[in-house]
Amino acid sequence: MTDEKRKPRMLEKRIHGLYDDLPGSERALADLILEFPGDLLVYSATELSERGGVSKAAVTRFVQRLGYQDYREMQREVREAQEAGEPIYLNTGLLGSTVDRARLQQHLERDVANLRQTLEAVNPDDLREVVRRCLAARRVWVLGFRNSYFFAAYIRRQLIQVRSDVTLVPAAGQVLMEDLGSMTPEDLMIAVGLRRRTPTLGRAMQIVRDLGVPIAYITDRVAVTTPKLATWTFPCQVRGVSLFDSYVGVMSLANYLCTEIVSAAGERGREQLNRIEDLMGLMGEIDPSN
Template sequence: MAAVTPTVRQLLRSHYRELTLSERKFANALVQDYPNAGLASITAAAERAGVSAPVVARMVQKLGFKGYPQFHQALLQELQAKVSGPTERRAVWATEAPESHMLNRFAGAVTQNLTQTFANVDTAQFDAAARLLASDAGVYIVGGRITRSLAEYAFTHFQAIREGVTHLTSSPATWPHYVLDMEDGDALLIFDMRRYEENLLRLAEIASERRVRVILVTDQWASPVAGLAEATFHCWGEIPSAWDSNIATLSLVEALIAATQEERWPEARERFEQLDSLFEMTRLFRRP
């Protein structure tokens, strides 16, 4: 199976140290308004960033593109991928799928997604997010139409590790009730994948106005919520299906759960022991 093509955003990150100050100025402008800042002509894009067209041309070549047209096309393809639905996704796989069993193709895609996801995690950002989730600040968790199951999974584990964790319901009409209790410094963990949801963006905006610290788990193209988040984790999910996979996303979440648990140990251990005692009292689980 062909290697996963990195996004322009990821190329900027990996090559950033090689860029000159002027090239970094354009790179920063592109990241701040991604991908729109790169969809104009090279002259217009350069003017908006306050640099010259030759600066832009040199930068895109350092990213591995032959020229600005190829760079521009890559951004357009990413934009198309962001808005594609299940039918369009399946069509891509149907035309490109090799003649091998679905299980092999699926396993290869999932393995690549996991590798790509964890290779692009900023470890400093990951550690900071784990410390925030382990702190005494309140933690609020919310997901979208598909990702609400991930939000519930995260809530179940974080709530076992620490107190003060709240899972927002799937109904946006109830969200103002939760926002009412959010305080300066609290954390809002948001799951938002492509076909991004306007309700989640608006929630992030309102929460940010209350100085709530947003942690975003999204795909490789990035939800608009990324513009408000202090920590953003990109998870690759393309598979030979009409749907995206959440395996890499779930793995990233489990890594955050494990790191948060370690940050709060031994308090978390005491909480686990109390939970076990309560489970024993309720006889919820079968004895071995």
């Protein structure tokens, strides 16, 4: 491999490109890797040969046939894919196929670790400044794409309890820059960008920053370029035990941020909240008996 940027799922593409011409022993390895490519980081070349029921020499031939210098280079590509959050590389055959107490415990321990690592990384001074700016801003914009959109929507839902002019973007079916056309430096953007980010996120953050608008950015710990565009960055640990990322740390951080904003809003926030509750009562939007 060269030092050029790794292309997504290159290992799979190489295997599929050669699959029909592989000898039987190497085809067994191909099937094993295609099912759970993330397991390559767990097994040595010797252990992989034992799992596939082939010789270690067959593993060496297979690796070289794919164009890698050695097994470690192939592992490095898988590690980079996992760090990028590519789901197929996060999946693993090590968990087995049935739910049991051990698997639940593993899931719990991973979530607890994610929660602790996320909150321990929070800079309290940055958080206090975001709280202050959120209440002082002319308007708050909350931005998110793909999975991040759900957390952006949650933040917006909480903030409208204590202040007006909180806008979730992008709006469904709309062009993002039309939504942001009235943005000024007196505003604040809260952006959520969890891994497997779209190119649009970075471009939007660049434009917003160039407009002089401060950005509070909730992201993961492997983000590289987008944190440079933010005024304050809050990196979250999102590592899961298998295919899906764990977002307990993201949700807890978002909840804590909104809680601090509500607390700092004081009497003004309580007036807004009371008005909303009165209007909801008039509309009958909440069923207290349900």
